Amino acid sequence: MGLRDAKQYIESLRDGREVYIHGERVDDITKHPSIRKAINHGAIDYELDKKPELRDLLVTHSPTTGNEIRRYFELPHSPEDLLRRQKLIETTTQHGSAIILFMKEIGTDALNALNMMTYLMDKKNGTNYSERVAKYREYVEENDLSMSGAVTDVKGDRSLRPSEQEMPYYYLKVVERRNDGIVVRGCKVHTTSAPITNELIVIPTRAMTEADNDYCISFAIPVNTKGITIISRPERGDLNWFDYPVSSGHVTLEAMTIFEDVFVPKERIFMDGEWEFCGALANCFATWHRFTGISYKTPFADVLIGAAQLIADYNGVLGVSHLRDRITDLVIYVETIKTFGKTAALGCIMTENGIAYPNPLYCNIGKYFFANNYHASIKALQEVAGGLVITGPTEADYKNPATREFIERYLGGRKGASAVNRLKVMKLIRDLTATEFAGEWFVGTVHGEGSLQAQRLSIYRDYDVKNCVNYVKDLLKIED
Numbered sequence: 001m002g003l004r005d006a007k008q009y010i011e012s013l014r015d016g017r018e019v020y021i022h023g024e025r026v027d028d029i030t031k032h033p034s035i036r037k038a039i040n041h042g043a044i045d046y047e048l049d050k051k052p053e054l055r056d057l058l059v060t061h062s063p064t065t066g067n068e069i070r071r072y073f074e075l076p077h078s079p080e081d082l083l084r085r086q087k088l089i090e091t092t093t094q095h096g097s098a099i100i101l102f103m104k105e106i107g108t109d110a111l112n113a114l115n116m117m118t119y120l121m122d123k124k125n126g127t128n129y130s131e132r133v134a135k136y137r138e139y140v141e142e143n144d145l146s147m148s149g150a151v152t153d154v155k156g157d158r159s160l161r162p163s164e165q166e167m168p169y170y171y172l173k174v175v176e177r178r179n180d181g182i183v184v185r186g187c188k189v190h191t192t193s194a195p196i197t198n199e200l201i202v203i204p205t206r207a208m209t210e211a212d213n214d215y216c217i218s219f220a221i222p223v224n225t226k227g228i229t230i231i232s233r234p235e236r237g238d239l240n241w242f243d244y245p246v247s248s249g250h251v252t253l254e255a256m257t258i259f260e261d262v263f264v265p266k267e268r269i270f271m272d273g274e275w276e277f278c279g280a281l282a283n284c285f286a287t288w289h290r291f292t293g294i295s296y297k298t299p300f301a302d303v304l305i306g307a308a309q310l311i312a313d314y315n316g317v318l319g320v321s322h323l324r325d326r327i328t329d330l331v332i333y334v335e336t337i338k339t340f341g342k343t344a345a346l347g348c349i350m351t352e353n354g355i356a357y358p359n360p361l362y363c364n365i366g367k368y369f370f371a372n373n374y375h376a377s378i379k380a381l382q383e384v385a386g387g388l389v390i391t392g393p394t395e396a397d398y399k400n401p402a403t404r405e406f407i408e409r410y411l412g413g414r415k416g417a418s419a420v421n422r423l424k425v426m427k428l429i430r431d432l433t434a435t436e437f438a439g440e441w442f443v444g445t446v447h448g449e450g451s452l453q454a455q456r457l458s459i460y461r462d463y464d465v466k467n468c469v470n471y472v473k474d475l476l477k478i479e480d
C-alpha cells in the first residue's frame, strides 16, 4: 500500500469499531469532537513526511520488500540507529506541540521486544513465533498501520498472581484453544490511543508461573475485531486555542480495552503458554518503552524552559537570581534526561539476533529521573510565572471591548511586553501546569511507562552491586 496520508489514516478508523466515551457508543469516531481532537493529533504523524527537511528522518526502506516505510518500523541494529529513533521520537513530538503522537511508538516498542523474545523462545522450544512476528511486522509496515500496545491488565488484587485471583479474568486469559487459533477474555487498561489506532499488540504485563499458563499470551489484532470494546477516558473537544494552546488540539486518548471472547488466528499469536518468558518479555518491552519515554519527554521539558524564560523576560525579572536559578534547574532537568537517553543508545546491548537493545539501566534511571522530578519542575515554572497563570482573564474577556481596554491597560509587563503576549504565555503555563490536562500529566508521568517502583526494581537488579560489595571488602581487607 505504501505510506498513507492523514486522510487515509482517518478514513481507516471508520471500521465499525466499538468505542464508548462519556457513556455513549460512538458510531463514527471521526465525527466525535473529543475523539477527533486526538485523531487530528495522531494524524500529524501521517503528514510530517511531506516536509522535505524531515523526509530522511521519517522514511526509510523495508529490508525485506525494499518499499518505502516509516522509520518507526526500523529495527535498530546499532547505537546510531537508536540515536536516530530517539531523534525521530523527539522531532515528531515537537510537531505535536510537545505531546507525543503515539501512533507507532508503543506498537514498535512491543514489536522490537517481540523480535528479541520470540528469537529466544524459538531457540529454546523450537516454536516458529519469530517468523510470525516478522510477517506481522511486514504487514504493518507495508500498510503503514498505527498500533497501540495493550500490556497493563486490570490486575484485581495486586498481591495475587493471575491464577490466584478471585475473578479469573483480571488478567487476559485464553479461554479456548482451537486448531486455527485461540479465544481470549479479559481487559487491558490505560491503553494509549486504542480508540484511534488500527491494531492492538498484546503482551503480558508481568512475570508468571506455570500455574498462570493460560495468561501467558501475546498476539496482535485489529481494533475492530468482534468482541473488542473500547471505553475511552473522558476528554473535552470544545477548548479554544488561546486559553488552552496545547490541550485544545493535542491530546492522547487512553482507554479500557475489553476482550470479550475474542478470536485470535494462529498466525497472529506470538506467545501462548511460555510462562518462563513472560517476565523477560514484560521487562524487555518496558525498557524499549522507557527509551521512548525519555525521548518524548525532552520537547515537553524544553517548552517548560522556554515558557519560564519568556515570562521572566516579559515580567522584567530575567536577571533576578532566584528566578534564573529555577530556569537553570529546568535546564539541568532536561539535559539530564537527554544524557540518559544518549547513554542508553550508546551503551546499548547487542543481542544474539543482531538487535541494538537500549541499555536497560540508563533507560530506567532516565525515566525515573524524569518522573521523580517532574512535579518539582512544574513548581519551578509556576514560581517564575506568578499567580496570573490561574487568575488571568480569558480570550473571551480579551475579545469583549468592555474588558479588552482594561486588560491592555493593566496587564502589560516590562516596556515592549504587551498584555496580550504576556497573557498568551500565562495561558500556556496554565495549560501545562494548572488545568485538568496538566493534572493528568502529573499522573501520567508517574505511572506511564511503569510506576516509579518498577524502575527502582529494575535499577537495583541491573546495577552491579556485588562489585561494590567486593570493593568495600577489599578496602577493609575482609575475607569471608
Ligand SMILES: Cc1cc2nc3c(=O)[nH]c(=O)nc-3n(C[C@H](O)[C@H](O)[C@H](O)COP(=O)(O)OP(=O)(O)OC[C@H]3O[C@@H](n4cnc5c(N)ncnc54)[C@H](O)[C@@H]3O)c2cc1C
Residues within 6 Å of the ligand: 106, 149, 150, 151, 152, 153, 154, 155, 158, 159, 188, 189, 190, 191, 192, 193, 254, 443, 444, 445, 447, 448, 449, 450, 451, 452, 453, 454
Ligand atoms: C497516561 C498513561 C498511559 C499509559 N499507557 C499505557 C499503554 O499504552 N499501554 C499499557 O499497557 N499501559 C499503559 N499505561 C499503564 C502503566 O504502565 C501503569 O499505569 C503502571 O504500570 C502502573 O500500573 P497501574 O496503573 O495498574 O497501578 P498499580 O499497579 O495499581 O500500581 C499502584 C502502585 O502500587 C504499587 N504496586 C502494584 N502492585 C504491587 C505489588 N504486587 N507489590 C508492590 N507494589 C505494588 C505500584 O508500584 C504503584 O506504586 C499507561 C498509564 C498511564 C497513566
